Amino acid sequence: MGRILEPLTDTIDMTDYKYVSAQVWKPRVSVVKFKVEGGTTDPTFFELESMTPQTLTDAWETLVFHFPDATGKYPRIAMLLDINDPVDLTEDITIYVDNIVLRTEATGGDSIVIEDFQVIPLNQLSNGDLPADSLKIVPNPAPDEVNPSAKVLKFRRSSEGDPWAGFWSELPKPVDMTENKYVLVKVWKPRISDVKFKVEGGTTDPATFELASLNDPSKTEEWEQLVIHFPDATGEYPRIALLPDLIDPVGLTEDIILYVDDIVFSPTNPIEPTGIKDPEKLNYDVYPNPVKSTLYFENLNGAESIAIFNTMGQQVIVYRELKSSTARIDVSSLSSGVYMISVYNRDGKATVKKIVKE
Secondary structure, three states, rough: OOOOOOOOOOOOOOOOOOOOEEEOOOOOOEEEEEEEEOOOOOOOOOEEEEEOOOOOOOOOOOOEOOOOOOEEEEEEEEEEEEOOOOOOOOOOOOEEEEEEEEEOOOEEEEEEEEEEOOOOOOOEEEOOOOOOHHHHEEEEEOOOOOOOOEEEEEEEEOOOOOOOEEEEEEHHHHHHHHOOOEEEEEEEOOOEEEEEEEEEOOOOOOOOOOEOOOOOOOOOOEEEEEEEEEOOOOOOEEEEEEEEEEEEOOOOOOOOOEEEEEEEEEEOOOOOOOOOOOOOOOOOOOEOOOOEEEEEOOOOOOOOEEEEEEEEOOEEEEEHHHHHHEEEOOOOOOOEEEEEEEEEEOOOOOOEEEEEEO
């Protein structure tokens, strides 16, 4: 069984991109295969197992598939997530997949995001008399380390809209903020302005929270990760709203284009907010950077735990066994790229540093 995308929005060209990586979360260990079909050369399809077998259960793991003989364009892909013969199940199981990426190298090189599975229904909010396609999924105008996604949300901001113009969504499933106190969102904007995020319809009192990002927006025409903190929100919230260009007066003579991607609810803050000073920061050392396989930590006095997050705000490693002022963590299973290291003190405050995985 697996998920088949047919057709792809754009065919994938495997002349130079011979590797596919994908993150999977499974309750049992079994064979995983990836398939490309409908090729422009002979043979027209390839179906291969991951280079290294799945080893983790109930945790995210990155699998890499190598297609050395594939070349040309392929319009269809398939993932076989749980190959086990006989199936040997007495009840259904649930498997999760994310971040299917086409790569020139197994753990590095150029990459193209095929699918990141993050789509929600969208509605305009106080944005003047604009057509519905002012909110539209489009190719990423400027892929970079902060946001390598192939597709993002394009938002046309009306010069005649209200200062709080943006969009809202009735979520397919309410989000529980009892533990998930942070919202991460990536924005690309042509001007600097405030950003606010709103959760509504909560099951506790108050039922609504609307807060600005912890870190002040500071970039134009490049991707920026913003973090919004909801310390008092608890229970479930079925609606969200994003105000990506909050400025009064609006001060525009013509419409502008903004881009948004990767709205993530998280129990922790993986990004160090700009301009917020924490006198209780831990002055630890982490090396080497870039790293290939093992990270070494020193001066961890007062630290309780270590967490590693990818650029999408997803926790990929957590380490709690801090019994001394030093530690070492095996990161060989991580894909190449940029990661955030959060070291938490006894009060739950994090000191964040950036590393690069080769």
